[in-house]
Amino acid sequence: MSGGTRTVGEAMIDLLEANGVEVVFGIPGVHTVELYRGLAASRIRHITPRHEQGAGFMADGYARVTGKPGVALVITGPGLTNTITAMAQARQDSVPMLVISGVNRRSSLGQGRGFLHELPDQAAMMKSFALASFTLTDPAELASVIAQAFAIMGSARPGPVHIEIPTDVMPLPAGEIAVRPTVPARPGADSATLRQVAALCDKAKRIVLMCGGGAVSADEAVQALAAKLDAPVVLTVNARGLLAGHPLRVPASPSLAAVRALIGAADLVIGLGTEMGQTDYDMYADGGFPELPSFVRIDIDATQLSREPRADIAVLSTVEAAVTDLLPLVAAHEGDGAGRAKAARGAAWDSLSPKIRAEIAVIDSIYKTLPDAIVVGDSTQAVYAGNFYLDLVHPMSWFNAATGFGALGYGPPAAIGAAIGKPDRPVICLTGDGGFQFSLAEIGSAVDAGARVIFLVWNNDGYQEIENYMLDCGIEPEGVKPSAPDFLAIAQAYGVPATRLDDVAALGAALRAAGERNGPSLIEIHQTGTRGATA
Structure with a gap:
């Protein structure tokens, strides 16, 4: 008390x-x-x-x-x-x-x-x-x-x-209160509903699983279900890192035609903890996501289960509980799930432009240099590229504000929070020169907190993505060239070591040096001034 x-x-x-x-x-x-x-x-x-x-x-x-x-x-x-x-x-x-x-x-x-x-x-x-x-x-x-x-x-x-x-309540006596933790009650699926799901699975020949952020805590269970159903697993942005290295993984956006083709050819699709939101499934807002002939949806949110696309069977449960209980009810499938997944991965990669592939290569080099890295992104072109396609080793090692609400300025402070939460893992903030200026002063917060954040600034001299969009729409670009400070000088003013790369090939060495420091560091890549930043 x-x-x-x-x-x-x-x-x-x-x-x-x-x-x-x-x-x-x-x-x-x-x-x-x-x-x-x-x-x-x-x-x-x-x-x-x-x-x-x-x-x-x-x-x-x-x-x-x-x-x-x-x-x-x-x-x-x-x-x-x-x-x-x-x-x-x-x-x-x-x-x-x-x-x-x-x-x-x-x-x-x-x-x-x-x-x-x-x-x-x-x-x-x-x-x-x-x-x-x-x-x-x-x-x-x-x-x-x-x-x-x-x-x-x-x-x-x-x-x-x-x-x-x-303010007049804050200083009042609290009285006698019981100080104890709250024990949340999480929903689990009823057995009758899961038996209905199992019956659909047993009839299906070409199953595809689609995983969202609600599945990240159920990696082992999802992997076991995918293997038993011989089902390729499409990973949205917040699910990247699930099924690491598994032949059934498809770490590519379901907004890409190749991934949509995989989903459209399925005779049963199971959504696991995914909102089915536009920024994941219809990034271009073209309405091209395929109709789902048979759809099972497992989600912790009853309201979400009632939204489009409507499921043939809606399962109110955590992903981990539902998948764990479903596993013994389904028969093992034999087919070419790994081949379907491999074909989707290859076709998705081939559909990307040389510029996007070059940007993904930069992100890949981060993880090759620092395999345990957590990359926290802002809305910037390199982040958009990674959201299209990125293969990871750990779940929740890649997240950003370029999905959902899409707030600029998210990356730097969110990366500091991640570094406070996981002080033993290197955290990289991948941010653009425009978005970085929304929260540039948080460099000082990183210094004060001793946060091991590497600010990796992707500098393309303004809001390049918006400029390109204006040009594609036949609009004379306006307001897309905000001037940027000398980021190295800003970092150094806070006492933060900083470097500007002449060549992307030097990124690994710069990351290793930054990763050995106890506090923050800054590395700048200029899209046109740094060799290898673009194709």
Whole structure:
């Protein structure tokens, strides 16, 4: 039990600790200082970004590599609105994130009296896109609110949850509260539904599995099911690294014609933890994704199961639980699944332009040099190339903001969060010169945190992807050439070692040197100034 003399802010820290929180990302302010009262005496580490959006993106990167909710602590008003972009990215990519904010004192809420950081209705704004938003007006409800937040993030499809605490509630006595962890309840499929799925599998001759981010924790089970069904496995961006080296893997975008042909030729398609969203399955918005003659969908989100494409059988379950229980029910298949997968891999690769292949080769060189690397991407051309096709050894070693919400400036802070979560693995932030400037100051955050992040800047002198799109649409390019600073000089101003490559062949040596450092480093590749950057 927690002593009744502890404040709400102190008891909140106790409850976060009880739920396994080891790190919070935030910028303190007058409206949150009481939430910091118990932080220094706790085991929780505090990381200070340069912007609250960075706090949210750091929480996102931390959550993706650890599997734990990332926690951000921000002030009311502008602190929270600055975090909204990061929360929206987490919502789109199903990333567990807890944002705890202040809000003005209870008697002022909704009064419009011009208080500092006042919003008309902060809670209503958050409820429009967060999985849930709680306003703690009674200290006695603190433990319940924290428990609900962790239950929501851990029991169904993850995403951002918000808790706001009025400034006059923060210093109040918390009273006697039970400090214990929340135990989420996760859904599992019923046996009758799985028997129906097994019957479809036994009749099918050409099965294809499609995996999304919801399958990354079920690698062994998915691999066993694929082998038993002799089924090629199409991996979306957030599923890359599953079935590493397996002959049934297809680490290419289902927006590519070759992968769509594989899926279209199947007589049964099983979707495992995938949103079936446009940025994965219809990147060009051409409506060319094939009709699925027979479709089984396994997902943790009941609402998602009701969306298009509608499944013949919808299974509400975690992927791991459903696949584990399905395995003994299906008969072993014999066929040419490996051949179908190999043909799809080859045709997908052959369909890519020389420029995209050259960019993928650069990314491949990162993993060849640092096999355990985690590459966190922003929206930049090299990242788009990797999203088309990238073969990996580990799941969750490649993620970026070029899918889903598509927020620029994601890469640098998310990479810092990933480096905090996995300090023993090298983390590379692959960012463009345009996107990097959205969050350039987070270099300082990496320095302060001692984060082992290698900022790999892909410099193409502006928003090259948008310029190309304008030209393709017959539009005179405008606004696509923002000037960039000397990134080496910026890095050196923060005391960060930096180098600009004359030749891509030197990337391996530069990465090895950077990987041996305890803090951040920066490497710049110029798309036209660095030999080998493009075909």
